[in-house]
Amino acid sequence: MADVWRSIVSALEMVVMFPSMLHGALPPFPSFRSKQEKINRFSEPTISSNAKMRTPDEFLAEVRCLFEAPIQPATMLAMSARLQEQFKPKLENSNICMLPSFNHTLPSGQERGTYLALDVGGSTFRVALVALAGKQAGEAGMRIVHMSNHRIDRAVRGLEGEEFFDWMAGCIRETLATIQKRQTLEDEKEKEVVKTQQHDALSDASDAAIAAAAADAATTDAAVRRADPVPMGLSWSFPVEQTSIRNAMLLEMGKGFRATPGLLGHDLGDLVMQACRRQNLNVRVDAIVNDGSATLLARAYRDAATRMALILGTGTNAAVHLPVTTLSRGKYGARPRSWHARATHVLVNTELSMFGRGVFPTTRWDDALNAQHPQPDFQPLEYMISGRYLGEIARLVLLEAVERAALFGGVVPQGLQEPYALDTAVLAAFESDDSPQLAAAADKLMRDHPLPQDPSPAELRFVKQLATLVSRRAAAFLATAIYALNALRLDAEAAAAAAATITTSAPAARADTPTEPGSASSSSSSSTPPSLASSSSASASDPDPEPPGERPVAGLRRTTVGCNGTVIEKYPGFKGRAQAFLDELRREQQQQGRRRRDGDGGVGPGCVVLLEEAHEAAIFGAAVAACCRD
Secondary structure (H helix, E strand, C coil), rough: HHHHHHHHHHHHEEEEEEEEHHHCCCCCCCCCCCCCHHHHHHCCCCCCCCCCCCCCCHHHHHHHHHHHHHHHHHHHHHHHHHHHHHHHHHHCCCCCCCCCCCCCCCCCCCCCEEEEEEEECCCCEEEEEEEEHHHHHHHHHHEEEEEEEEEHHHHCCCCCHHHHHHHHHHHHHHHHHHHHHHHHHHHHHHHHHHHHHHHHHHHCCCCCHHHHHHHHHHHHHHHHHCCEEHHHHHHHCCEEEEECCCCCEEEECCCEEEECCCCCEHHHHHHHHHHHHHCCCCCCCEEECCCHHHHHHHHHHCCEEEEEEEEECCEEEEEEEEEHHCCCCCHHHHCCHHHHHHHHHEEEEEHHCCCCCCCCCCCHHHHHHHHHHHCCCCCCCCCHCHHHHHHHHHHHHHHHHHHHHHHHHCCCCCCCCCCCCCCCCHHHHHCCCCCCHHHHHHHHHHHHCCCCCCCCHHHHHHHHHHHHHHHHHHHHHHHHHHHHHHHHHHHHHHHHHHHHHHHHHHHCCCCCCCCCCCCCCHCCCCCCHHHHHHCCCCCCCCCCCCCCCEEEEEEEEEEEEEEEEEHHHHHHHHHHHHHHHHHHHHHHHHHHHHCCCCCCEEHHHHHHEEEECCCHHHHHHHHHHHHCCC
């Protein structure tokens, strides 16, 4: 009987600490909120006036308990299993998440050539000439030869309809002109060297021999400048409805852009090409990708074990490479039979930020953030892990600490009453400052949110510990979501492998049907663009062959996650923490004896998930997408 009572008390304590857990246990109650109560839902959280005052240390102890309780390995593994259950119905029927792209081929890492990569973001348009030389060349195997940055200010966002795409074409023209000018200068220097060498070698030759050598040089120069179209890959950071690897219907861009009125539903690739033709540019759009697909492709070019991509900056998202049979046929829409005949796998835009409601325990500060948000419950995971929200969570905690624990002498730092006023960069400044007095962090805080007097060392340590608690929980929840997504992928690969085994007695597949998943050479372009953009897949076999699935690491299997975004790349210690939590999850699953088979018949808990940065992913991914087109 004592054990029963202890269980009941423990359950009640969890509900008190994490009231959000009660939502999943009980059916929803009808709402009888008054009009005033509905208004209060969007106001600052209030604390009862008779709430007991506490010391900052006591208050911080409660915060630590609330933020650390749900990130124990066993709890995280259970949350991971619940997330997988949330994924499954969205693979069957959803038009807002688990969206299959038209990209079904991963690069082999042997594709070579030069491509023009376009990256359209909210504040910048980048145009880059990217050279692919094969992964065996190391860092030089994928490099930016030249890149120009064009600011997207209010005036550019205000360009209407085709004016915006004409502006894009103008930027492309400027970049190509700069590249051409630089190439001309390099050619002239090379010609001078060749002439000097020819003079030395032919000093005793006849005039006819010299003339023949000059004619050969002219022929070579003409070949360098032949007029084949320059292949382009476009990374587009706005919603589209993709209809092929190189075509997509334009949707509302938001963020103040005026390009879409009158053009909604028009083909994005055609709009870019029409604008380029008006500028007399000899280019060709070969691929359109989003940021998640671009990140996955960019990392996969260097690392054949890459099967997932993570974006974690202001917002968050993830892409994953899945067998086509993982998603229902209806998710693919009206695609040509040729696509289904070739595709065994597909890159899926998960919209991972939308998952996690009822899975991740929330604190009263999370609940306040969600209630005040214009779209409550829309992106539960993002509200707890992304750069836009980490500072806001800490701000809400600090406001309560000022009121109920007399932090900063009970004075609210200037501007901190404003929603989202506390930038996540302030938290990063505290976490990166290892000095005893936290002088650099204090300077950052006082610049952004001045106080009548300098905060004490104890108050600065309070903020630093709060920053660590908020970011550490974010890293744990991210790891939980990534682990769940990889478990889904492993299960899908196992199911696909089992289905393939059943059909082995059937007639052999057509010889031109590609196998899963690595090589892109079968679908690369057969055309040979000019020297400015001379592109071709590798014709030779890979000198360092790798299996199409995960490579072994210390006797285990490996899945690489390509990572991009300011939080995962730049927030102090964030990626390392997330990696440590991923490792803990794998060990916990081993200890619990839960086994998952991967596509090669291995054991799931033996699959190491590695977070690896994918620098300049939008640029490199756009170029790789262009070389991996159908």
